Amino acid sequence: MASLRVLRPALRLRAQPTLNLARRSYADIPRIDPAKPSSGTHRKSTHKKKEYPSIKGFLAIGVAGFGVFTILLHLQSAENEKLRAEKEKLKLKPKPAGMTAGPQAFATAQPIKKEEEKLTSTFDPEHVTVIFVLGGPGAGKGTQCANLVRDYGFKHLSAGDLLRAEQEREGSQYGELIRTHIKEGKIVPMEVTIKLLEKAMGEAVVRGSTRFLIDGFPRKMDQAVAFEKSVCPSKFTLFFTCSESTMLSRLLHRGETSGRDDDNVESIKKRFRTFVETSMPVVQYFEGKGKVLKVSCEESVEAVYGQVRTRLEEGLKKRGAPIAK
Ligand SMILES: Nc1ncnc2c1ncn2[C@@H]1O[C@H](COP(=O)(O)OP(=O)(O)O)[C@@H](O)[C@H]1O
Ligand SMILES: O=c1ccn([C@@H]2O[C@H](COP(=O)(O)OP(=O)(O)O)[C@@H](O)[C@H]2O)c(=O)[nH]1
Structure with a gap:
């Protein structure tokens, strides 16, 4: 759960620019006017119509988003693995149930x-x-x-x-x-x-x-x-x-x-x-x-x-x- 908490803000911060990019490239895709018969070539429409994202556009955004999510997930789990290995190095031995203090806890040398x-x-x-x-x-x-x-x-x-x-x-x-x-x-x-x-x-x-x-x-x-x-x-x-x-x-x-x-x-x-x-x-x-x-x-x-x-x-x-x- 802790790793997810770390992951979420990271997703928000890092996914934003990527999605913007995806939107920009979607806007650049030429539209086909459904009122006109297709002639095999794309011609510019003369009257302005409100543009909605096509299925392809949605798919592109979805794939890009999923890709970013997978990469972040991978980075996060690699980071977690590194932290776990470092903790492991510090551990002297498994502590009995109910005992959580490791050697770091003794730095203050309390009797x-x-x-x-x-x-x-x-x-x-x-x-x-x-x-x-x-x-x-x-x-x-x-x-x-x-x-x-x-x-x-x-x-x-x-x-x-x-x-x-x-x-x-x-x-x-x-x-x-x-x-x-x-x-x-x-x-x-x-x-x-x-x-x-x-x-x-x-x-x-x-x-x-x-x-x-x-x-x-x-x-x-x-x-x-x-x-x-x-x-x-x-x-x-x-x-x-x-x-x-x-x-x-x-x-x-x-x-x-x-x-x-x-x-x-x-x-x-x-x-x-x-x-x-x-x-x-x-x-x-x-x-x-x-x-x-x-x-x-x-x-x-x-x-x-x-x-x-x-x-x-x-x-x-x-x-x-x-x-x-
Ligand atoms: N009481 C003593 N008188 C003279 N030489 C000693 C005595 N005790 C040890 N030594 C010698 O002094 C050196 C250091 O002794 P050692 O037992 O290795 O010390 P430590 O383990 O405290 O470092 C060794 O060469 C040893 O033979
Ligand atoms: O618990 C210990 C014991 C020894 N040493 C190191 O090992 C050296 C030599 O210790 P040793 O007991 O062999 O020799 P002494 O100094 O007593 O002759 C010390 O100076 C320290 O650098 C250490 O770091 N921790």
Whole structure:
């Protein structure tokens, strides 16, 4: 119906000139005087008679009108198809009945009500444990996650790794977008990252995983709210604190072998800025909900891991989640 409403004014506006044209050409058609016998040639009538449209004229107008209508109908349905495809691109997943909000609705990052969480997320937080791992670039998130996988049987999903894999995937429509964002230290639009995480989680759940470390995500408020609402609410966040000077030297060292486009001084500085301006508000948001467990990462890997274990076990116990594998 909406498309018809759009179509009608369009018809009025666009059909008018075409019909005028049809009328003008009709007026130019020479008339035959029915009072005179036909001689095979058209002669001009001497007395003036009122002219009425002939059947041919009506037909010409009708055909022209129908043609215009068909073209407009076609244009309209092509336009509708384009809009539908664009909406489809934005959709993360079909929402359950009664739920209409898409990711665009989260742009304002409103805190969500607890009872809504279970109704709309893909994974049930009663059965799936999600722990966010946040911290500045090079703080040691990936290093500590590897230890936790070994000792606690978590499934480790690094948002950065998933984005880099998508960037390299042949035929990916997001390859170039991801590459430029990572190089500039910017946050890739959340639709892409959330879709990748949701897919990876789904595949892991099918294989029996129920405990996830989501590393380096969420880095922006819209991601945090959208993920918790549409994918799975987190139990808590492990937040790794580290000075910029320590992170810089670790990243430059990692850059000698990582092959990453962003482990260079220029990109690192941009990443630090993004972390302070865009990602710290996420940490503060979860802190406000009493869901942040801090770990200082200045010490050796082993010393840091000692703290990580303590914090993790406290957090799991407090929320009634199992500690062992
Ligand atoms: N506690 C630590 N002490 C010294 N080097 C570390 C420590 N933690 C991590 N690293 C090293 O620092 C670099 C960045 O660590 P990584 O775990 O990749 O950080 P992130 O995932 O936070 O970017 C890696 O080369 C890693 O080996
Ligand atoms: O949710 C995310 C996670 C990562 N990134 C991008 O991926 C880069 C690398 O992130 P990763 O976690 O791999 O590395 P880190 O910066 O923590 O060393 C970031 O700077 C961002 O450009 C992103 O856009 N969204």
